[in-house]
Amino acid sequence: MSKITAKDVRKVAQLARLDLPDDQIATYTEQLEKILAYVAQLEEIDTTNVKPTTRAVEVVNVTRTDEVSETPVREELLNLAPQREGDFFRVPKILAE
Numbered sequence: 001m002s003k004i005t006a007k008d009v010r011k012v013a014q015l016a017r018l019d020l021p022d023d024q025i026a027t028y029t030e031q032l033e034k035i036l037a038y039v040a041q042l043e044e045i046d047t048t049n050v051k052p053t054t055r056a057v058e059v060v061n062v063t064r065t066d067e068v069s070e071t072p073v074r075e076e077l078l079n080l081a082p083q084r085e086g087d088f089f090r091v092p093k094i095l096a097e
Helices: 006-015 022-043 074-079
Strands: none
Touching: 006 022
């Protein structure tokens, strides 16, 4: 693997629109070198028979049947409305004719 240079770090910083101080270039050069070495290590793993996934742990949605049921507080809730019309909330008209 090729060695990351200070010039490479400056180029990446420029592309990312980052203003890196000159005294930090050496630190970032070393860190990028370590990151790329780790990626190279990961590339050595045989993933031929590994199915592509979007998560490390499979997620399954838990669903239930949609059932209508009466609520014991229905009348209380309707009575809290500023205006009520039968079994509905009455609201001001918002659409122009």
